[in-house]
Amino acid sequence: MTVTAEADGVRVVVCSGEFDLDTTGLLIDACDVRPVPAGLLVVDVRQVEFADSSFLNALIRLRNTRPMALRGPLPSQLRRMLEMTGALALFDIRETPGHAG
Template sequence: METYNAEARSHVESRSDGDVRVVVMAGEFDIDNVTDLRIALDPAASGVTRFVLDVAAVTFVDSAALGIMLQPALDRPVVLAGAVPRRLARLLELTGADMVFATAPSVAEGTVMVVPPRQG
């Protein structure tokens, strides 16, 4: 498991589960502290067929962080796992990004669930 904690306001952990990268996000993510998130969600990561983001402990996401969350979704599934916090759910709804992400009740389910291809 890789742990990133350069910013006190946010915490990112990532680990591989086969060809799935699980990324645990906690705290506030904005333009000033997205470096760790960018590393964990590298859209050029080889051998990764899916990203599962545990977002249950996220308290804030700005447009810069949302853009980073969306990058890997251009060519592979990104699943939001756990209860999506109300503020994040509202941002996803307002931007239409809720149509991009699949959702799962848990990380375990997010790693194995069938994700239908996006219509686009």
């Protein structure tokens, strides 16, 4: 997981690999939940190979605490989970131009 700060207060967290109950805390830590920053949080999920409900719960909690967007395209497994739970509509998904999806 990589955290980079970009211009205009945008914080980007790049997630890769598998996320379950044991590893989702890394996402929360990387996003620095406290204190709530004023800028936009972008969670890049393009390289997520597997995510379970704990990852989804973390994304929803983050979304509820600050302005947030997901950088896609979404991996198929993550998209299916968001669609099946009805959570897809909760997120601002920003597709990256030029990335095969």
